[in-house]
Amino acid sequence: AQTVTQSQPEMSVQEAETVTLSCTYDTSESDYYLFWYKQPPSRQMILVIRQEAYKQQNATENRFSVNFQKAAKSFSLKISDSQLGDAAMYFCAYRSPNNNDMRFGAGTRLTVKP
């Protein structure tokens, strides 16, 4: 079974600076999808960014980008120019095209200091 590991329970960043959140996963599949979701204190899960494993190019969405290392099974999220509104729990998730569910990591709580 696929597992997702987020080794940083908490991270902190100064406003306007850059922070990287780590995620590793375990799978024997060659094709799959990876996601980063943000869950603010209001609790609604919001998609931040997604990556298809067959694409070598790292996904980017404005200030958010990923470093996808397929061989190392690593999928880190970089947040540039951090803003106070970025403060939230961040979850890394894995989805197989053959399965019906997503596997989530335990999450990283990001604090942004003014």
Add this chain to the structure above:
Amino acid sequence: GAGVSQTPSNKVTEKGKYVELRCDPISGHTALYWYRQSLGQGPEFLIYFQGTGAADDSGLPNDRFFAVRPEGSVSTLKIQRTERGDSAMYLCASSPRRGADTQYFGPGTRLTVL
């Protein structure tokens, strides 16, 4: 358009009671998922519907949990003889179809069993 909605937002019940949690997916989304999220953890898959049928209920913890989606839109998660360990946030998500599509999450129902 409207996102995924869930009602109630909070539910407090007593041990042994029966509860129903409702999910209204995004209009036109055929795939619907239920997850359970315990405090400090990532969501865990419960059940997946494709249309009206439960295509995968492998995540349901025991036979006290049941879900329906009779008309292929609104879904109800039903929990019988609730236990204190059932206390959690219950999240619903929908996607246009199964497979690679991103899942869009609702705000969740926080269930507390006293």
